[in-house]
Amino acid sequence: MNPMCAAPSVTRTAAPGLPHLPPLARNPKVRAAIDQILAELTREQSSLTGAIPGDPNKAAAYAAWMSRNNELRGRPTIYPYVGAGFGNGPLVQLADGSVKWDMLSGIGVHMFGHSDRRMVEAALESALSDVCQQGHLQHNADVLAVSEILVAEASRVSRLRHCFVTNSGCMANENALKICQQKTQGAPRVIAFNDCFMGRSTTMSQIGDTAAYRQGLTQNILVDYMPFYDPALGERSTEATVAALKAVIARYPKQHSCFVMEIVQGEGGFNVAPHEFLVEIMQVCKDAGIPIWIDEIQSFGRTESMFAFETLGVGAYVDVVTVGKLTQVCACLFTPEFNPGAGLLAGTFSSTTSAYHIGRRTLEILRDGDYYGPAGRIAKLHQAFRTCAEDLVRRRPEFFPAVIDAHGRAMPRVIGGIGAMMRLTPLGGNKERLGALTKVLFEDGVITLTCGHGPYHLRFLPPIGVMDPAQFQPVFAILEKSLERLG
Numbered sequence: 001m002n003p004m005c006a007a008p009s010v011t012r013t014a015a016p017g018l019p020h021l022p023p024l025a026r027n028p029k030v031r032a033a034i035d036q037i038l039a040e041l042t043r044e045q046s047s048l049t050g051a052i053p054g055d056p057n058k059a060a061a062y063a064a065w066m067s068r069n070n071e072l073r074g075r076p077t078i079y080p081y082v083g084a085g086f087g088n089g090p091l092v093q094l095a096d097g098s099v100k101w102d103m104l105s106g107i108g109v110h111m112f113g114h115s116d117r118r119m120v121e122a123a124l125e126s127a128l129s130d131v132c133q134q135g136h137l138q139h140n141a142d143v144l145a146v147s148e149i150l151v152a153e154a155s156r157v158s159r160l161r162h163c164f165v166t167n168s169g170c171m172a173n174e175n176a177l178k179i180c181q182q183k184t185q186g187a188p189r190v191i192a193f194n195d196c197f198m199g200r201s202t203t204m205s206q207i208g209d210t211a212a213y214r215q216g217l218t219q220n221i222l223v224d225y226m227p228f229y230d231p232a233l234g235e236r237s238t239e240a241t242v243a244a245l246k247a248v249i250a251r252y253p254k255q256h257s258c259f260v261m262e263i264v265q266g267e268g269g270f271n272v273a274p275h276e277f278l279v280e281i282m283q284v285c286k287d288a289g290i291p292i293w294i295d296e297i298q299s300f301g302r303t304e305s306m307f308a309f310e311t312l313g314v315g316a317y318v319d320v321v322t323v324g325k326l327t328q329v330c331a332c333l334f335t336p337e338f339n340p341g342a343g344l345l346a347g348t349f350s351s352t353t354s355a356y357h358i359g360r361r362t363l364e365i366l367r368d369g370d371y372y373g374p375a376g377r378i379a380k381l382h383q384a385f386r387t388c389a390e391d392l393v394r395r396r397p398e399f400f401p402a403v404i405d406a407h408g409r410a411m412p413r414v415i416g417g418i419g420a421m422m423r424l425t426p427l428g429g430n431k432e433r434l435g436a437l438t439k440v441l442f443e444d445g446v447i448t449l450t451c452g453h454g455p456y457h458l459r460f461l462p463p464i465g466v467m468d469p470a471q472f473q474p475v476f477a478i479l480e481k482s483l484e485r486l487g
């Protein structure tokens with residue numbers, strides 16, 4: 001067994017006074033059947049130990065599926081990915097028989113990688129529940145248990161006390177925006193950081209700072225963009241953003257419903273802002289009565305505390321926080337002062353029963369395991385990534401030419417990110433070359449994606465619950481081969 005899986009014991013969180021499993025999942029005969037399935041799973045998984053190419057006999061059928069898939073979607077996917085529905089931790093098997101290192105985890109969703117025994121167990125238990133979807137009007141105890149853990153963890157270091165669950169990050173963000181707007185009597189403007197990403201609804205596509213994502217959309221939300229922290233400028237970066245923020249507040253007094261911020265930017269390039277920068281701008285917002293909403297949909301769980309706002313020490317400032325991805329169920333958390341009026345938040349269903357069971361298990365393991373702190377599992381993974389990346393940069397400088405940033409300056413570092421949001425910038429951060437690299441890497445057996453808006457970076461969101469730090473070695477061996485092959 002992967003030693004990283006030998007985590008400390010985990011306490012099942014029940015909604016207070018309610019059982020955490022459906023009655024059938026407590027039946028001894030059913031339990032024995034579940035145990036048997038899990039034993040078979042473990043036996044079959046042992047055959048997946050590293051990346052392997054696809055079976056040539058399956059290549060034609062696989063190509064036909066992919067082209068039909070692209071036809072139905074009306075556009076090609078970035079990679080020819082059709083999963084077989086099976087894997088072993090960070091290794092995923094595709095329908096062509098190939099096995100790949102999944103360093104993307106569904107863009108940060110599959111914290112336990114593929115076919116994790118604990119997650120399969122939770123999914124089997126959820127299948128014994130009476131219904132597939134949980135609603136806001138009628139729901140089972142799992143919904144309360146997930147909200148309970150999120151609020152308990154958040155409230156240790158912030159004033160967040162309420163949790164409204166939804167089935168996508170984007171919808172959690174829509175709810176957060178509604179809450180902020182209602183609190184500010186419909187203030188029409190939003191403040192956001194340059195290069196932010198917030199999801200794909202019409203409103204979130206407009207606030208998110210990528211031109212292509214709002215191309216052709218009616219622009220009906222007023223956004224004032226602020227520069228994110230620039231490490232090359234240090235304290236001057238803080239001064240510049242504070243000055244820009246004060247200017248926009250003076251220009252539009254009482255017109256802002258919120259400052260929404262990813263304090264670790266995801267799609268924008270795994271950019272990290274230090275505590276000092278954040279508290280200065282948050283204090284300006286507080287002084288002006290502008291609500292602070294932190295979008296942790298990508299960063300949740302991945303820094304050295306469960307919430308990035310705890311890692312960066314800004315819990316006291318937050319009014320609203322959104323989480324998603326590895327939580328399986330998405331949520332908007334808010335303080336008592338931001339609890340909106342009746343009728344503002346609702347929806348037919350909030351997520352599937354299996355998402356709640358798996359989300360609850362995930363949160364319990366994160367809470368009770370050894371993930372956090374400077375010596376935690378996430379810090380160790382980050383260090384292992386850096387060690388492998390530094391070795392590659394030192395040995396193969398030809399793959400790491402100077403990276404010129406948006407201001408025409410050479411970036412001092414080609415390795416970056418925080419915790420389990422890791423980035424590497426080969427090929428000068430060139431968009432086309434990095435796009436081509438991710439495709440070659442996919443063929444060679446490693447799944448990644450790019451991030452950033454120029455320069456571009458190779459983005460790693462490894463499955464933190466099952467990745468052994470030593471597994472970065474085969475991943476980097478493939479990366480080196482792919483860089484050679486790309487030429």
Ligand SMILES: Cc1ncc(COP(=O)(O)O)c(C=O)c1O
Pocket residue numbers: 107168169170171173197198199200262266267295296297298299324325
């Ligand atoms: C920071 C951030 N906010 C919001 C979203 C949207 O979440 P979803 O794709 O689940 O709607 C994402 C997704 O990548 C994200 O990274």
